[in-house]
Amino acid sequence: MNRKFSARAATVLSVAALALTGCGGGGSAAEGDQVTLRFAWWGSDTRHEKTQEMIEVFEEQNPDVEIEAEYGDWSGYWDKLATQTAAGDAPDIIQMDLLYIREYAENGVLLDLSDVDMSDMPEDLRVSGATDEGVWGIPHGLTALSMLANKTMFEEAGVELPDDSTWTWEDLEAKSLEFQEKGEGYGLTSLPATMTLELYLRQNGKEFLTPDGQLGWEPADAEGYFEMYKGLADSGALPSASVIAEDQLPSLDQTLTATNQVAMAPWWSTQMTAVQDASGDEFEILRMPTFDGDASKGQLWYKTSMFFSAAADTDHPEEAKAFIDFLVNSTEAAEIGATERGMLANQTALDHIREDLTPEENQVADYITEIEPDLGEPVPIPPQGVSDYQNLHFRYDLEVLFGRMSPAEAAEQMHAEMAAAL
Known part of the structure; x- marks a missing residue:
């Protein structure tokens, strides 16, 4: 299996660009309309603070989109998400874990994200959130x-x-x-x-x-x-x-x-x-x-430390995809979040912040790179x-x-x- 990383520079797709590609369907907002997306995640106070900073940058780049934050710790996250999903009120963007992604996908909760860019990620990771029916989560971090x-x-x-x-x-x-x-x-x-x-x-x-x-x-x-x-x-x-x-x-x-x-x-x-x-x-x-x-x-x-997924019934699928693209592919998000959600899956974004990482983080990044030729088949x-x-x-x-x-x-x-x- 060819696991060479793409050398293509990461780009941030604006909501306007994605809306144009989705013109004529899919529930995207018309130009100038205000869109509100709910984004749910779990994590520490540090993660909450860094994610809020990312949201602010995205909103500055996309003034027609507002991101509403819904966050908490791991212990209550999945019970809350299950309740919201059962009530038909799932968040538009969902921080997703490997243990649960197939369950939510097979129950029709998640949006197919096949057209979100993963070209700067190791090939093994591109299939880590996918089944034969579609791509249900975009990897953000990786570990081994x-x-x-x-x-x-x-x-x-x-x-x-x-x-x-x-x-x-x-x-x-x-x-x-x-x-x-x-x-x-x-x-x-x-x-x-x-x-x-x-x-x-x-x-x-x-x-x-x-x-x-x-x-x-x-x-x-x-x-x-x-x-x-x-x-x-x-x-x-x-x-x-x-x-x-x-x-x-x-x-x-x-x-x-x-x-x-x-x-x-x-x-x-x-x-x-x-x-x-x-x-x-x-x-x-x-x-x-x-x-x-x-x-x-x-x-x-390679194990995905976590994914970003989107709700199948979101009213704004193109904007949700654009926000996920920003989180996983943009150098701006990488500069803010660094390795807080794990070693970055996007290799261009990781290279961009390498000099700002601690010696310990660089040792982990080196390890992830060095074992790549010795990997077995994807899990x-x-x-x-x-x-x-x-x-x-x-x-x-x-x-x-x-x-x-x-x-x-x-x-x-x-x-x-x-x-x-x-």
Whole structure:
């Protein structure tokens, strides 16, 4: 697959230009009419402030459009959106997550965004919010699975960082044990569900989910994963099951990684900056291990940190598309938001702000670029029913680590539960 990035400079499409292309239909406003669009998103206070700044710039460029902000935190966002959607009152523009996009698309809630420009994004990302029926979300940020290594802890212990271009899962175990022998703290913490299971399956020629929305693996495949996980615990390369249980879903600043109690832990790459800020130590971002020590066979993938979608019943589809185009493609929006919503998917916009990024953010950007030749096939948009997979998988991890289930039993029952949820 050709994943070369387009060199075409990003352009900001004005509402007027889009309205002209949509002349004669689609509910666009006539020239001079005032248009109001509701835009819903979740996030921190910092995200709210930066998004309001973006809105102000867009409104200055498009004086006939007003953007009404509807924002909150993650915990209440989806309940509110479901209620609005059921009442036929969905926001015009919706910040959308990978776990929910297919559900909303298949229920006819989302507008097809096939004509929104994605030419400056990696090819893998262009299909990340799409099905055969259309494009339901435009990626804004991207991330990839990585191993965060606490460089400060490694240096204090006198242990060399692993070579992430050649290391294996066995090397990961050995490095954890070496650190624990020479340093203070744990060498490795829990393997977070379900991304490490997905990586394990991909490296063994399987899919976690198929393009048609089914499980791409059998219980025997997950049994091997649980056996590997249990092997790490039995050798002492992992903390006790009780410590792992406490480290599964705490707030970021309370994790073993952020409190400098562990030398290595798998995280999404874009979480590195927040982890390092909470820790105060220096971190190195590494590729995940492979089975044969060849990074080109690592089967990593780009994950969209979030999408922007539009409501299918919006009265102003062209203006909604124009605003989404501004958010994902304009250098103005990039300058304001930078990496707050993740490492920018638009590579021209990212290059535009590179010199303003912190060293940690640039390290993440370098990682995203460096792994591009080694990516596996794109991950299909997940089907309805997967939103609770992480908690379900965490539960079976603990059943195995506490010795209450064998790897075979856990794999069989987890497979059955995940299949039933689809």
